[in-house]
Amino acid sequence: MELPAIFIGRRLSALTRKWLVSEQIKFIEQPLVRLTYRKPDIHFFNSIQNSEKKWVVTSSYAAHWLLRFALKIGMKKDDLVYCLSEKQERILTKCGVRVVRPKSLNAYSLAELLVEQNDGAKVIYLRGDKSLNPLPELLDQNQLDWHSVEVYKNTSIEIMMNEMFDGYLFFSESAIKSYKASGNFPPPKAPVLANGNRTAQAAWAEFPNLVLESHEEEELSFVKYAIQRITEKLNEPEPKHRIIIE
CATH class of the missing domain: 3.40.50.10090 (Rossmann fold)
Structure with a gap:
């Protein structure tokens, strides 16, 4: 053979x-690809410390970043994190928080789930410098209160x-x-x-x-x-x- x-x-x-x-x-x-992680913007995370919020990650890199800096950015055990894959979910569960995935693993299903479960909490989207999915546009279309945080950079x-x-x-x-x-x-x-x-x-x-x-x-x-x-x-x-x- x-x-x-x-x-x-x-x-x-x-x-x-x-x-x-x-x-x-x-x-x-x-x-x-060369990956560079960003340090947390502590000033920003302190400013939302007392706000109701939900976290969103759509890559394993962002999931690893959140696992590393969860305590430093003030993440709480009852916070809710949305993700797109089983791999991301396995990483995020190590944070000791609740993790939710849509049934279909794509940005459209994730946006639909966020809209369905919208309770006025601020959505914090942790992402890389190059957006490879339409989630930002979908969040805007549905008028969700969300904020984008760049946590890593990809260099070809x-x-x-x-x-x-x-x-x-x-x-x-x-x-x-x-x-x-x-x-x-x-x-x-x-x-x-x-x-x-x-x-x-x-x-x-x-x-x-x-x-x-x-x-x-x-x-x-x-x-x-x-x-x-x-x-x-x-x-x-x-x-x-x-x-x-x-």
């Missing part, structure tokens, strides 16, 4: 890297990839956009493996390739799933074409 060579659009953990080496998988890990890492691979793994929308903005395209027959629905949506929008969405959001589980699917595609028998000459 032929083993695949894969491109991974991020820096891997030591555990995942060790597993790939043990499986004799040829791979390259290339970070495509521009790099031209000359080597071709049997499969391409992406963990985020921003990584896909950075990869393409540098002039890169996966070869037509190589499948693109996307971590989560939002990453898959970005891949479908940017690439004509076969896109396989994985719900295994944890890094090693996602990589194992991706290797399995890419290996299956790589070892599929070539279709036999019958040529009839009349």
Whole structure:
């Protein structure tokens, strides 16, 4: 059985890297986005300390930021946090607060839920510097009292990839956009493996390739799933074409 060579659009953990080496998988890990966390604006958070508020995050990065600075920004145990994915929910539950997800994991369902549960509390949307979803516009359209707080910054890492691979793994929308903005395209027959629905949506929008969405959001589980699917595609028998000459 032929083993695949894969491109991974991020820096891997030591555990995942060790597993790939043990499986004799040829791979390259290339970070495509540089992430910088912002320090909390204590003056702003002090100004809303006594206000009724709800927190909203739509990325794992924002969830990690909130977990790190929850006490410093005055988050309370009875505060309500809205998020978009199981991964974000797992991170946020460590804050010891109530976490709510919409049934459909997209900005429209999240906005609808916020409108349904609107009780006059201020909505604090923790986000990156580049908005990749329509939530701000939806909040404005529904006239919710909300405030945007930038908690991290994404900087694209521009790099031209000359080597071709049997499969391409992406963990985020921003990584896909950075990869393409540098002039890169996966070869037509190589499948693109996307971590989560939002990453898959970005891949479908940017690439004509076969896109396989994985719900295994944890890094090693996602990589194992991706290797399995890419290996299956790589070892599929070539279709036999019958040529009839009349």
